[in-house]
Amino acid sequence: xxxxxINLEATLFCGQTFAWTKEGNRYEAVLGGRHVIFEExxxxxxxxxxxxxxxxxxxxxxxxxxxxxxxxxxxxLAARIKQYRSIHILNQDPWEVLVSFLLSQNNNIKRxxxxxxxxxxxxxxxxxxxVFAFPxxxxxxxxxxxxxxxxxxxxxxxxxVSTIAQSELLESxxxxxxxxxxxxxxxxxGVGEKVASCIxxxxxxxxxxxxxxxxxxxxxxKYYPTKDKTFFAPYAALAQQYLFHGxxxxxxx
DNA sequence: GGCCAGGCCCCAG
DNA sequence: CTGGGGCATGGC
Numbered sequence: 001x002x003x004x005x006i007n008l009e010a011t012l013f014c015g016q017t018f019a020w021t022k023e024g025n026r027y028e029a030v031l032g033g034r035h036v037i038f039e040e041x042x043x044x045x046x047x048x049x050x051x052x053x054x055x056x057x058x059x060x061x062x063x064x065x066x067x068x069x070x071x072x073x074x075x076x077l078a079a080r081i082k083q084y085r086s087i088h089i090l091n092q093d094p095w096e097v098l099v100s101f102l103l104s105q106n107n108n109i110k111r112x113x114x115x116x117x118x119x120x121x122x123x124x125x126x127x128x129x130x131v132f133a134f135p136x137x138x139x140x141x142x143x144x145x146x147x148x149x150x151x152x153x154x155x156x157x158x159x160x161v162s163t164i165a166q167s168e169l170l171e172s173x174x175x176x177x178x179x180x181x182x183x184x185x186x187x188x189x190g191v192g193e194k195v196a197s198c199i200x201x202x203x204x205x206x207x208x209x210x211x212x213x214x215x216x217x218x219x220x221x222k223y224y225p226t227k228d229k230t231f232f233a234p235y236a237a238l239a240q241q242y243l244f245h246g247x248x249x250x251x252x253x
Numbered sequence: 254g255g256c257c258a259g260g261c262c263c264c265a266g
Numbered sequence: 267c268t269g270g271g272g273c274a275t276g277g278c
Contacts, residue, residue: 015259105260111276112259154274159261192261213259244259256278266269 004059005086008040011057014245015109016202017090018100018116019134030133031056032093033125058088058205066235070242073232076223077239080246087241094170094203096134101198102159102190118151137167159190170203178206201237210236211244219243 012020012027019029025040036053038046047054054060063086071078103115116134123135123143141164148157166188173181178200185196194211201209210229212220223243224231232239 101259104258106258106273107260107275108258108277110258110278114276149274152275154276155261155272156274190261194260198259211259215259248259254278258275258277260273262272264269264271266267 004063006043006057006059006088007084007086008043010084010087010245011090014084014087014241015248016198016241017092018109018113019096028131030120030124030127030131033127033133035127035131056091058091061088063088063238066238070232070235070239077232077242080242080250083250084242084245087238087245089205089207089237089241090202091205092202093134094173094199095137095167097199097203098163098167098170098185098188098191099134099160101195101202102163103153103156104198105156105190105195115152122151137164140164156190162189163191173200173204178208181206207235207237208233210240213244215244215247216240219247 008027009022012022017029019031021028026037027040028035028037030036032052034052047057047059067081067085071081099119100112100116104112107115117132119140120132120134123139124132125135125139126132140160143161143164145157145161148160153160169184169188173184176184181200181204182193182196185191185199186193191199194213197209197211200206201211208229210232220227229236229240
């Protein structure tokens, strides 16, 4: 792990998590009820001695090899990888990912982050002055649809209510394969193909996932009109993250 | 001040 | 099974 590289800025703000803030070179979030705050230059020392964070930041996966394989396969992707290396896929709490991406539909990343914070401040545990954890299912089980609407959740409010009632389903997904787990998730109201893919990728590290949102559909049409996710196998998810992030921030190279 | 956003549900053909 | 309208809200 000593020379494992990570692009913290891109990893934490490429749309896979909505939990982090950055001021100057200081990163801050609440992970597993724990207030995590560090300066960029202290990151590698921190993850070396902290197993929970090392796992969260996915410091042991084969990013070097994956970046090499993907770069060799396609010049556009190679340019994106060079531009943003090394984005990691975080190991997040499936519950937070499920709710975050429920909120994501017909929405923008800025406002998803704001809604994530609203839920935390309204129902989560305060772990430090003014710093709130994302609420656990038990903290939301008696919240009504009207209360979620009053908090600005809009048409997603009923999805939140029914999802909270089904949250225990997440426990059973660890042992399922990708296809079976996705079937289970799509059974939840408000969870479709795309959101289920995101949950399985960001919450369960299924690196064969390939979420196709509006940005990725543009990318596929523009650069890969005759291809699909199999072109990027077995690293489809990582390719997707670079292509998505690059398209959002950089536009055409 | 319209337009649009990491979609999904629902209903018509 | 495929296509397209509707949906709450706020950032731009």
